[in-house]
Amino acid sequence: ILFYDTEQSEVQTYKNITNLLRRCGRETMPEYLKAYCLTGMSRKERLQAIIQSMDKFHYQFRGIHMVVIDGIADLIKGANDETESIAVVEELYRLAGIYNTCIVTILHFIPSGLKLRGHLGSELQRKAAAILSIEKDTDPSVSVVKALKVRDGSPLDVPIMQFAWDKDAGMHVYLGEKPKEEKEKRKEDELVAVARDIFGRQDFITYVDLAEQIQAILDVKERTAKSYIKFMREKEIIRKDPSNQSYYIIGNLKQAGL
Known part of the structure; x- marks a missing residue:
C-alpha cells in the first residue's frame, strides 16, 4: 500500500x-x-x-x-x-x-x-472507475460520503455513509449508513433535476432518446439508465403522453410534491 x-x-x-x-x-x-x-x-x-x-x-x-x-x-x-x-x-x-x-x-x-x-x-x-464525494450533512458536525459515479453500476443506489470527529477518540469515526429513506430521497431529487433539465429543452421524448440523455447526464450505462426510467415512472416524475404512447412527458411534479 x-x-x-x-x-x-x-x-x-x-x-x-x-x-x-x-x-x-x-x-x-x-x-x-x-x-x-x-x-x-x-x-x-x-x-x-x-x-x-x-x-x-x-x-x-x-x-x-x-x-x-x-x-x-x-x-x-x-x-x-x-x-x-x-x-x-x-x-x-x-x-x-x-x-x-x-x-x-x-x-x-x-x-x-x-x-x-x-x-x-x-x-x-x-x-x-468511481467517484466519491465527501460533503457536510445537514448537521454540519457530520460528513457524508456519496457515490457520484460507479462504473457498471448505479451511484444513486449506493448507501450514503456518515462519519464525524470524535473528541474522545481523537479522530474521525464511522457513524453507519444513512436511513434507506434518505438514499431514496436523494435518488428521487437527482432524477427530478434530470427530468427538469431534459424537459426544459423539449416537451416530449422517446424511450430510446430519454435513456441516451440520462446516460449522458449521469454518466451511467444503458441498463442503469433504463432502471432510472422505471423509477421515474413509478414516482410519476415522467409519464406516457396520453396523445401518443410512443412518447414520454414530464409528470405533474407539483402535485407529486416535487
Whole structure:
C-alpha cells in the first residue's frame, strides 16, 4: 500500500499516518505500508517519484495492493491546464493497468458547488472507475460520503455513509449508513433535476432518446439508465403522453410534491 501526500507538511503527514495506525490498532508501520510527503519536491519531480517507487515496490512485494495520492492537483501546474491534466490522468490510468492496482486520488470541488475542479476534474470524471464525494450533512458536525459515479453500476443506489470527529477518540469515526429513506430521497431529487433539465429543452421524448440523455447526464450505462426510467415512472416524475404512447412527458411534479 503506497500513500503519497502532495499537499501537507511532513509534520501533518506524520500525524495523519499515526492516526491511521491507531485506527487499525497498530503501534508500528507494517513493512507493506509506505507513506511519503512529496511537498519538498517540484511538481514534475513528484510524479517521477511516484512512478519510480511504484516500479520498485511492485518488484519488491510482488505487486501493489493500492496507491493513494493526496492530492492529484499538486502533480501539475494547475487544474485548468488542459494539456497537463490529460497527461497526468492518462499516466495514472496507464500505471493502474501496468501494475494491476487501484489508484485513489483526491481532488477538491470548486468552492461554488459540487463540481470537480477544472480540466483535471473533467478528465477524472471521464476516466475514473468511481467517484466519491465527501460533503457536510445537514448537521454540519457530520460528513457524508456519496457515490457520484460507479462504473457498471448505479451511484444513486449506493448507501450514503456518515462519519464525524470524535473528541474522545481523537479522530474521525464511522457513524453507519444513512436511513434507506434518505438514499431514496436523494435518488428521487437527482432524477427530478434530470427530468427538469431534459424537459426544459423539449416537451416530449422517446424511450430510446430519454435513456441516451440520462446516460449522458449521469454518466451511467444503458441498463442503469433504463432502471432510472422505471423509477421515474413509478414516482410519476415522467409519464406516457396520453396523445401518443410512443412518447414520454414530464409528470405533474407539483402535485407529486416535487
